[in-house]
Amino acid sequence: MERYYQPEIECASREQIRAWQDERLVKQVRHAYDHVPYYKKLMDDKGVKPEDIQSVDDLYKLPFTYKKDLRDTYPYGLFAVPMKDVVRLHASSGTTGKQIVVGYTREDLDIWDDIVARQLVAVGATEEDKVHISYGYGLFTGGLGLHGGATKLGATVIPVSSGNTQRQITILRDFGSTVLCCTPSYAAFIGETLHEMGLTGKDIPLKAGIFGAEAWSEEMRKDIEEKLGIKAYDIYGLTEIMGPGVAYECSAQQGMHVNEDHFIIEIIDPETGEVLPEGQQGEIVFSCITRQAFPLLRYRTRDIGVIHRGTCSCGRTFVKMSKPMGRSDDMLIIRGVNVFPSQIETVLLNHGYSANYQIIVDRVKSTDTLEVQVEMTPEMFTDNMGEIERRQRELVEGMRSLLGLAAKVKLVAPKSIVRSEGKAVRVIDKRKI
Amino acid sequence: MSIKQISVFVENTPGALYGLTGVLAQHQVDLRALSLAETSEFGIVRMIVDNVYQATTVLKDAGYVHSLTPVVGVAIPDVPGGLNRVLQVLTDAKVNIEYMYAFLGGKNVNHAYMIFRVADEAAATAALAARGIQTLEQDAIASL
Ligand SMILES: [Zn+2]
Numbered sequence: 001m002e003r004y005y006q007p008e009i010e011c012a013s014r015e016q017i018r019a020w021q022d023e024r025l026v027k028q029v030r031h032a033y034d035h036v037p038y039y040k041k042l043m044d045d046k047g048v049k050p051e052d053i054q055s056v057d058d059l060y061k062l063p064f065t066y067k068k069d070l071r072d073t074y075p076y077g078l079f080a081v082p083m084k085d086v087v088r089l090h091a092s093s094g095t096t097g098k099q100i101v102v103g104y105t106r107e108d109l110d111i112w113d114d115i116v117a118r119q120l121v122a123v124g125a126t127e128e129d130k131v132h133i134s135y136g137y138g139l140f141t142g143g144l145g146l147h148g149g150a151t152k153l154g155a156t157v158i159p160v161s162s163g164n165t166q167r168q169i170t171i172l173r174d175f176g177s178t179v180l181c182c183t184p185s186y187a188a189f190i191g192e193t194l195h196e197m198g199l200t201g202k203d204i205p206l207k208a209g210i211f212g213a214e215a216w217s218e219e220m221r222k223d224i225e226e227k228l229g230i231k232a233y234d235i236y237g238l239t240e241i242m243g244p245g246v247a248y249e250c251s252a253q254q255g256m257h258v259n260e261d262h263f264i265i266e267i268i269d270p271e272t273g274e275v276l277p278e279g280q281q282g283e284i285v286f287s288c289i290t291r292q293a294f295p296l297l298r299y300r301t302r303d304i305g306v307i308h309r310g311t312c313s314c315g316r317t318f319v320k321m322s323k324p325m326g327r328s329d330d331m332l333i334i335r336g337v338n339v340f341p342s343q344i345e346t347v348l349l350n351h352g353y354s355a356n357y358q359i360i361v362d363r364v365k366s367t368d369t370l371e372v373q374v375e376m377t378p379e380m381f382t383d384n385m386g387e388i389e390r391r392q393r394e395l396v397e398g399m400r401s402l403l404g405l406a407a408k409v410k411l412v413a414p415k416s417i418v419r420s421e422g423k424a425v426r427v428i429d430k431r432k433i
Numbered sequence: 434m435s436i437k438q439i440s441v442f443v444e445n446t447p448g449a450l451y452g453l454t455g456v457l458a459q460h461q462v463d464l465r466a467l468s469l470a471e472t473s474e475f476g477i478v479r480m481i482v483d484n485v486y487q488a489t490t491v492l493k494d495a496g497y498v499h500s501l502t503p504v505v506g507v508a509i510p511d512v513p514g515g516l517n518r519v520l521q522v523l524t525d526a527k528v529n530i531e532y533m534y535a536f537l538g539g540k541n542v543n544h545a546y547m548i549f550r551v552a553d554e555a556a557a558t559a560a561l562a563a564r565g566i567q568t569l570e571q572d573a574i575a576s577l
Binding site for chain 1: 438440442443444449470472474475477479496497498499500502531550
């Protein structure tokens with residue numbers, strides 16, 4: 001039977017959720033306008049007054065907030081409460097350039113703990129569970145975010161932090177961890193290491209995992225579930241909005257419920273800024289309607305996704321968002337076709353290749369070329385040249401059918417794709433436009 | 434009896450093969466035979482070595498993707514028609530040959546050796562034995 005942390009909220013009627021959102025949005029806009037001079041200026045410049053926002057229907061009137069606004073006001077320019085009320089800071093370096101810093105009041109942390117606890121209960125955790133947290137602790141929101149939620153739930157928290165995989169496995173076994181929280185790529189790595197040690201999911205008591213903070217595919221989910229012998233769930237969040245837990249996956253494992261009592265999600269056309277109807281793919285925009293210290297409104301996440309209303313088998317009534325398909329920054333336009341690196345990764349994993357790949361885009365005689373370099377793995381290698389070439393052709397065919405584009409596939413030696421800080425550089429765009 | 438061939442993935446780039454032979458030389462792995470199949474982008478190095486266990490360990494440590502493949506090694510008398518006779522036997526036995534390569538006879542100067550990659554090593558070995566043609570055993574490789 002489905003269990004909930006706060007059933008009266010998670011399964012509230014749509015009318016009730018809408019009423020909360022209307023009331024909280026109006027208050028939040030006033031709060032931001034009155035306490036953040038930068039917001040006042042943004043709104044004044046657009047000719048919007050707080051009283052123009054009477055309900056969620058008026059949300060579109062508000063200006064967008066961009067990552068650039070956070071950088072321009074670094075470090076405390078968007079804080080809406082005096083520093084004496086700020087009890088925590090977190091920061092994110094982002095993928096490019098200058099870091100951003102966000103603040104939390106005690107009430108903000110309390111809300112964060114609640115939404116993470118909702119995620120934990122949604123994956124079946126109770127106060128009996130031992131929650132093993134392998135996200136990094138520190139300025140990054142992953143470690144402390146999951147830590148707070150698990151503590152609030154009353155589970156036993158094992159604050160392992162990231163790194164030292166052998167030790168992680170020893171703790172998983174000896175301490176009897178039942179829920180694992182980390183990035184999906186680290187979960188896959190723990191699974192592989194377990195495998196190399198001659199162990200399987202049966203040798204560890206884990207039953208579920210909560211994985212977020214980076215893009216991952218359904219194939220990767222299957223792989224992690226198989227290797228660790230668990231159910232793997234997705235969690236969404238970003239530091240600017242709160243941290244992990246903004247949206248959470250339920251037993252249906254088909255999209256993440258957005259915690260709509262605290263956040264309003266919109267999907268917009270990244271080019272025009274126009275709000276798109278349900279079911280259409282676009283950029284995800286979030287407004288925080290309860291956060292006191294850092295009241296971001298209409299924040300452009302650069303993540304591309306889609307939302308679906310309608311009932312969910314789990315009984316929750318919050319709207320669901322898809323796993324982000326990629327960053328709008330990552331989207332490549334090749335011969336007029338939109339391509340996300342995550343789509344290429346899906347095809348590779350579907351065909352048995354590894355996720356160690358690199359995409360090289362170039363322009364030869366005014367035609368875009370797409371080359372995908374993928375590292376050879378022991379599983380895909382054979383002494384038979386014809387067989388390797390056949391698999392390579394199948395992969396090219398798979399790319400053509402999914403992307404609608406002809407790609408060249410080049411098999412390269414293991415570990416030959418350059419990694420910076422452990423992460424592979426996915427895209428090299430040599431086009432001079 | 435079949436013997437073990439080590440197949441290794443290498444990129445078709447300058448120095449790739451040199452890198453591989455360097456790793457083997459550094460660990461005193463003795464090559465008995467080597468052949469290369471290649472496309473413009475990558476190649477498969479197929480080799481017979483004196484010490485399979487040591488070679489695979491060294492390759493794994495150096496990060497090479499490789500596999501072990503059972504092949505049939507046949508001593509072919511260095512006389513006209515020697516190879517022809519072996520192929521005749523395999524053809525009669527309907528053993529399909531995927532690829533083959535030769536190496537000269539080490540200390541035994543009167544022989545050349547052929548390595549055959551076939552669909553069915555057991556059938557190939559039996560057919561050859563029935564016609565009095567000896568195949569190589571793994572143990573014999575080191576002393577060639
Ligand atoms: Zn659900």
